[in-house]
Amino acid sequence: MRILFITPRIPFPPRKGDQLRAYHQLKGLSELGHEIHLISYSDQPVPAKEISSFCSKFFPVNFKKMSAVKNMLVGMAANNPLQVSYYLSEEFRKTIKEAVQTCHYDIVHTQLVRTSPYFNELKALPNVIDFVDSISLNLTRRKAFKKSIINPFLTYEAKAIQRLEKKAVQDFDGSIFISNVDKNNVERRSTTVTSISNGVDLNYFHYQHQLPKNRNLIFVGNMSYEPNRHGVHHFIEHIYPLIKQKITDFTFYIVGREPTKELIHLCKDKKDIIVTGEVDDIREYLHQSKLFVCPLKTGAGVQNKVLEAMSAGVPVLTTSIVNDPIGAVNSKSVFVRDNDQAFADAVVNLLADTDKLEELRINARAFVEENYHWDSLNKKLEQFYLDTISRRNSEFDKRVING
Numbered sequence: 001m002r003i004l005f006i007t008p009r010i011p012f013p014p015r016k017g018d019q020l021r022a023y024h025q026l027k028g029l030s031e032l033g034h035e036i037h038l039i040s041y042s043d044q045p046v047p048a049k050e051i052s053s054f055c056s057k058f059f060p061v062n063f064k065k066m067s068a069v070k071n072m073l074v075g076m077a078a079n080n081p082l083q084v085s086y087y088l089s090e091e092f093r094k095t096i097k098e099a100v101q102t103c104h105y106d107i108v109h110t111q112l113v114r115t116s117p118y119f120n121e122l123k124a125l126p127n128v129i130d131f132v133d134s135i136s137l138n139l140t141r142r143k144a145f146k147k148s149i150i151n152p153f154l155t156y157e158a159k160a161i162q163r164l165e166k167k168a169v170q171d172f173d174g175s176i177f178i179s180n181v182d183k184n185n186v187e188r189r190s191t192t193v194t195s196i197s198n199g200v201d202l203n204y205f206h207y208q209h210q211l212p213k214n215r216n217l218i219f220v221g222n223m224s225y226e227p228n229r230h231g232v233h234h235f236i237e238h239i240y241p242l243i244k245q246k247i248t249d250f251t252f253y254i255v256g257r258e259p260t261k262e263l264i265h266l267c268k269d270k271k272d273i274i275v276t277g278e279v280d281d282i283r284e285y286l287h288q289s290k291l292f293v294c295p296l297k298t299g300a301g302v303q304n305k306v307l308e309a310m311s312a313g314v315p316v317l318t319t320s321i322v323n324d325p326i327g328a329v330n331s332k333s334v335f336v337r338d339n340d341q342a343f344a345d346a347v348v349n350l351l352a353d354t355d356k357l358e359e360l361r362i363n364a365r366a367f368v369e370e371n372y373h374w375d376s377l378n379k380k381l382e383q384f385y386l387d388t389i390s391r392r393n394s395e396f397d398k399r400v401i402n403g
Contacts, residue, residue, distance in 0.1 A: 001106040001107060001385065002104065003034055003106065003108075004039070005025075005029075005037065005038050006038075006039045006111065006115055007111045008040070010041070011026060011040070015257065016225075018132050021198050022111055027054055029381070030054040039058075041061050041063040059099060061092045071085045071086060081157055083157070086114075109127075109128050110127070110129050111132065113168055116171070126385075126389045127172050127173050128176060132177070132301060134186055134300055138298070139157055139158035142154055142230075145230075162186070173388050175194070176193075176196050177194075177195045178301045179197060182195070197326075197371075198307065200368055201311075202311055206311075206312065207312065207365050208286075214251070215250035216250070216253060217252045218286065219255070219292070220308070227297075228299075229263065230298060232254055233263065235293065236266055239340050242344035251273075253289065254274070257277065257278040259277050282308075290351060290357065291314070291317060291357070292314045294318040300325075306326060310365065311364075315357045320336055320338050328364070329363075329367075335350065
């Protein structure tokens with residue numbers, strides 16, 4: 001197939017979740033023998049070598065922040081989602097239109113709900129939209145978790161995004177979500193909607209053969225993502241003191257890009273909490289850790305960091321919001337605790353139970369090998385393309401026959 005792939009961010013380097021997903025999908029589809037043309041916004045130097053290894057053509061569109069802010073203000077007056085208005089661009093629209101008109105594509109794949117306003121430019125061809133997460137679910141959870149002065153904004157944005165999510169599901173020939181939890185928040189029954197998870201690079205996140213002796217806890221995550229920031233702050237303020245009441249000989253590593261000044265200030269007097277910022281190779285920190293904690297209380301989608309820890313052989317303790325989309329069995333492949341005291345008790349008990357940690361990590365590695373291999377997930381994506389094309393052609397034939 002010749003595929004037109006549209007993303008609001010260049011998928012290289014794959015630092016954020018949507019970039020990681022697009023990167024592995026492009027890589028996998030290329031390895032399956034498909035020809036791919038890529039259209040992306042660009043606000044950075046174009047990594048031509050990486051793109052050319054997967055895509056035969058690349059159409060970068062310069063992202064203009066001043067125009068984006070103006071579009072966002074205009075969009076608010078029209079009751080449109082702010083983050084969708086922010087990414088509207090006539091140049092982007094023109095680039096899609098010209099690509100569709102000048103080259104034959106078997107299918108168009110567009111990523112994130114913020115690209116759905118360009119549907120009219122691609123509707124003449126078989127098309128799918130990959131929502132990744134349900135953003136309306138993410139925002140609704142954030143609003144419900146605690147009172148904040150930004151709640152009216154979250155309410156506005158969640159409602160506007162949900163309207164657009166539901167419209168896009170109706171418009172596009174096929175729709176993809178990262179999990180059934182996200183899919184069911186928008187559409188439960190349609191046969192044109194599926195869930196295809198992120199995978200994990202099982203070779204890169206190779207299994208460590210022995211847990212370290214030191215009692216090291218670790219959290220890995222991009223701190224520009226609000227649910228990560230909130231989860232880590234909550235852990236330090238509410239769970240960490242409960243752990244300290246029972247054990248003191250442990251170290252908590254917070255590994256990830258863009259740690260905030262507030263986080264650094266919160267940890268400055270706590271010698272057993274180390275904020276690393278971005279690191280060259282997170283595997284070095286994973287393989288020095290006895291327990292991965294992911295105490296997120298909000299958010300949506302599949303947390304790649306949890307899959308990577310499971311693949312690397314680090315036992316995982318997390319919450320239901322994180323594990324429900326992943327689908328691991330509690331107390332077998334992962335430990336799930338939602339109450340702060342229960343979470344703290346689980347940390348203490350697991351650090352003292354080497355046999356249980358070994359059981360967890362062995363089962364976790366087997367679980368990701370069976371369910372989260374990129375090769376099988378990309379074959380599922382390929383099959384969804386074929387099914388979508390076949391369904392569209394069948395519907396077209398019916399319209400011709402019925403006049």
